[in-house]
Amino acid sequence: MTQILNKPEDTVSQILNGVSFIHQEKLERVPQTGIIKYRHVTNQSVAIISGGGSGHEPAHFGYVGRGMLQASISGPVFVPPSVEDILQGIEEINAPKGTLLIIKNFEADVRNFLEAKKQARQKGYLVEHVIVNDDCSIEKGSYRKRRRGVAGTVFVHKILGAAAANGMNLNDLKELGEDVVASMNTLGVAVSSGRKIGSDERVFKLEKDEISFGIGIHGEPGYRKEPFFSSEYLANELLNKLLVRYSEISSKQFAILINGLGSTTLMEQFVFSNDIKRLLELEQVNCVFQKSGNFMTSTDMSGISLTLLEIKDLSWLDYLKQETDAFAW
Known part of the structure; x- marks a missing residue:
């Protein structure tokens, strides 16, 4: 291409x-x-x-x-x-x-x-x-x-x-950042690898209709390859592997980020978002902030990642909702 x-x-x-x-x-x-x-x-x-x-x-x-x-x-x-x-x-x-x-x-x-x-x-x-x-x-x-x-x-x-x-002052910002990082987990899946710039060479190899779980944004290989079944199957694996990182889920509030990895269409992102919505309801997860789009890509990789952030302080939610003129948010 x-x-x-x-x-x-x-x-x-x-x-x-x-x-x-x-x-x-x-x-x-x-x-x-x-x-x-x-x-x-x-x-x-x-x-x-x-x-x-x-x-x-x-x-x-x-x-x-x-x-x-x-x-x-x-x-x-x-x-x-x-x-x-x-x-x-x-x-x-x-x-x-x-x-x-x-x-x-x-x-x-x-x-x-x-x-x-x-x-x-x-x-x-x-x-x-x-x-x-x-x-x-x-x-x-x-x-x-x-x-x-x-x-x-x-x-x-x-x-x-x-x-x-x-x-907020510098020391408090550093402490806040460390708290946010400790409360957050992300997993990604690739449907096709990104390419090297100006080349048809792929960063890693996937067969037709094969996917890779746990890929990195620089083309690092995932932890498992298998045939593609459905968006719902992907959503189930990613969400469940993220939720086990948290205890007593029903008492917590979460923000989620659904991230396209480069060439994933909006259609695919919204289908995946619907699957996540249904699973969140099934698991009785209280999602208080949600966002989807291309936020951190890997050239033209086709795939998606899911981030869960436990909202440990309501000020975090206020900060997520505060207006910005940064064009990609």
């Missing part, structure tokens, strides 16, 4: 130029970097900054806006941004009340962001971080929990961004 691209090596820069053109009333690109920043930063609150490799659009620049991120930093496809770009992003925003970095739990991402944090502190900036590890899949064969940072990261962007906009 043809991809509407130019030279593969120019893709990331052209993505950033394109998004800053389309949303120029509120977003701007820092030239020659992976930084997209909000045009209307007031410096009246703690700055929230996040980022990662490209190929996950609309993450992360889609969440730059009032009440969410002040800046995002994009690296090459599936490769984290450089230490230099992350440091420059902190300097560009220059928040007197401090900066909180939201980092997805991948080794290279954590290494680069924490090095940038170290260098920023040496320059006198007030910087803290939160690491998101919402993925609760397992490695095939070893049964070791992977705890990668995946679609639930967007819930962290929203809650911390709203809390910061409401005046």
